Amino acid sequence: MFKPDWKQILFLCLISIPNSLFTFGILFIINSIVTGKNIFISADLDKLFFVIIALSFGLNLFFQRKIVGFTFNLIYENEIRIFQSLRQTSLKQLETIGPERIYGIVEDVRLFAYMPGFLSATLSALMSLIICLTYYFILSVKAALVVILLIGFLVLLYVFINKRLFQRVLSLRSMNDAYFKVVDDAIKGFKELKMNTIKSHNLFEHFLGRNRREVRDLETGIGNRYLALNLFSQYGLYLMMGIILFILPAVHLLQQKEVIPFVVLLLFIIGPVSTLLGLQNYYTRAFVANGRIATFLEEMKNLPLNEIVHEPLTALSEVSALRFENITYHYESRIGDSTFHLGPVDLNITKGETIFIIGGNGSGKSTFINCLTGLYKPTGGRIFLNDQEVGNDDQYYRNHMTAIFTDNHLFSRNYDNYSLEGNKKYERLLKVMKLDNVVADDREESARRKFSKGQSKRMAMIFALMEDAPVLVLDEWAADQDPYFRKYFYEKLLPELKKQGKTIIAVTHDDAYFKYADRVIKFDYGKIVRDIQVNEKPLETETLWEL
Ligand SMILES: Nc1ncnc2c1ncn2[C@@H]1O[C@H](COP(=O)(O)OP(=O)(O)OP(=O)(O)O)[C@@H](O)[C@H]1O
Known part of the structure; x- marks a missing residue:
């Protein structure tokens, strides 16, 4: 459904490269000073540091603005697409689809309102990660491979668990559709419910209440799993730190003098990796929402939507x-x-x-x-x-x-x-x-x-x-x-x-x-x-x- 504008995405990726390079430059200088290493640009390091900060700030501002514009365009254009197909749909199709489904889809679209921040965080985190890994390779190929293997393991674990959570998130959204139906009854049938205690009790307790309790349990289950995953990856990174500090030097895969830059880099990697893993919860929901919107639009497309919507001023003929x-x-x-x-x-x-x-x-x-x-x-x-x-x-x-x-x-x-x-x-x-x-x-x-x-x-x-x-x-x-x-x-x-x-x-x-x-x-x-x-x-x- 969300037709991506590939040119825009490529443009965003391209801007994120220098953006991350600047961030990396800041880290590189700090790392060099902390480790006391002599680096080739030692002369005007202080000036360079402030210039990079200024450049990074300017580019970041431009980058964030582009992302905000890009994602909100995406949301509103697609929102309009949904209502455009609703406009073209026939009464029969609307009766078949049901209003609750439309409320659900509109809610799905709103989920993408959080996208600017998340997309910008994802791109920056990805770039930082790539740059750090490249730097790792420069320092020591073997050690870098160990780190990549550990990150790869974490990613695979995520993909595996995410697949299972995907189904749960999907059923969560379907339960929300059912919820809208009952909310409709609760609002439109307000007077009837006020007049009838049994009906009111059953609707609120057995339908609305049950639905909310089930959604709560499902949400809690999903939240707990993501929390466990995040903790697992955070401690996994600490584990990696232990491996770099104690094991790699002991088995001569890393020289003692390389340990400090490695640790500094690892500390820097923890940020982007945690960001990427923490965003999984959002991305799973966004993928589910995207799938639901795609199915909805596909269903609308497969129904005969071949009506021609005339401009309101088309001249009418006499009806004889x-x-x-x-x-x-x-x-x-x-x-x-x-x-x-x-x-x-x-x-x-x-x-x-x-x-x-x-x-x-x-x-x-x-x-x-x-x-x-x-x-x-x-x-x-x-x-x-x-x-x-x-x-x-x-x-x-x-x-x-x-x-x-x-x-x-x-x-x-x-x-x-x-x-x-x-x-x-x-x-x-x-x-x-x-x-x-x-x-x-x-x-x-x-x-x-x-x-x-x-x-x-x-x-x-x-x-x-x-x-x-x-x-x-x-x-x-x-x-x-x-x-x-x-x-x-x-x-x-x-x-x-x-x-x-x-x-x-x-x-x-x-x-x-x-x-x-x-x-x-x-x-x-x-x-x-x-x-x-x-x-x-x-x-x-x-x-x-x-x-
Ligand atoms: N959206 C629908 N889906 C399935 N069946 C329907 C739908 N709308 C109406 N019907 C059925 O079609 C039949 C004719 O309904 P319709 O509303 O045309 O009757 P009507 O003559 O206008 O009745 P009334 O005088 O009660 O308004 C009824 O048996 C009704 O149950």
Whole structure:
């Protein structure tokens, strides 16, 4: 997922070389003075020392800034990539993925926010290590090989243990996904939980509590292992020190006079080695996060994401006719689901019609609405807009419609291209929807306050009508309205919108008002079982509900 910019990485590695050389220069001078060795640049050693410090400081500043820029670019570009693929995903895919997975992935991305510091520490530590090892070789090849062997052993041990910890970290992240699901229940079902002690107890104790306890135990286990590894490597280095101080000179692999620079170098190596080993915990988590993000993006890519997202200003055409030919849709079966099949649906809708969609619970009205609005891609059949088949360009088709769903959402901000302030149409619609006494003024904040359910649906209607799309789709819009406003909606508002040329398709159970429709279409078991032209014969609403 995190597409690395190799040029940038190479550039960072290149800067880290002189950077580490300067650091090494500082060490070299200190080492020479401490050991009393005569070195070739002894003349102006003091000046050289301060020049190197100044150069090292400047280069380090540049290096760190580059790393910060590089990693934050990486994070935010990839974050945008995730939301870009989310934008391109279909409703069906979103329902399949589940919101908790998306929260988890966003959390995975945030892990990379720690990367600048860690990456800079890793590169510096690696370079210092390489330089020290090279210096070791200059001092004594045999002794250097012993040191490398010991470091190699530590690295192998790390790789071996890390492999096992990788699986644990992976399951930790999956448990976090499950956690988000329960948190969602705890927040969205807050009222229900407050009303029911058993439910609340079970959710908090057996699901949320258990999840957190399991995560705590797993985290503690992982933390303990990394701690043991770090201690092991720290003491391993002390052990190496003992070998250099006592064993290598005894077996004549190291001369006594070489011991001090070796020890000084080893002391210098302890820093980078501990840094590298200590960072393993982070890198394992980062690799797991990276893998999860890669899988997520891959899944998104494998799903049909071929929708073309049009610029918002693409001109819409008049909708003189919508035609559905043999439209079918079925939900994929998951464990415990019995699959529902919609269709085949054949339907012609002409401009200006007011169509009521009726049917019992689970008869497929909302599924049909999702196909009609282009949110679900039908599994079979064809849709025509003005005799033009709608192909893959679902977005263009969708732009001709505005819909208010049963679970309508009022946005917290204005994402439209118009402003509400001083907007005459908005002021008029507030009056039409009888909200002019509720919404104090035309400021954005006033339109985005907390409304009652019925008021929120009326506000949604205002925003829908501001869009001015030719087709208006409503899913049980009037269900939350009081009797007065419901009557006003069916008797005044709908005829007025019809007069303006709007095509209205509304799911409703309000049989007292069926007479205000041009057509009433009844669904049963996913099929159209009645399609009545209201003006042609009197409606017998009682018989309409019969199976
Ligand atoms: N995302 C989904 N995955 C699987 N099955 C689903 C999904 N959404 C709906 N269904 C099933 O499809 C069938 C039709 O549901 P739909 O929501 O279209 O009915 P409806 O006529 O709108 O019902 P209601 O009047 O209760 O709103 C139901 O059996 C439902 O369980």
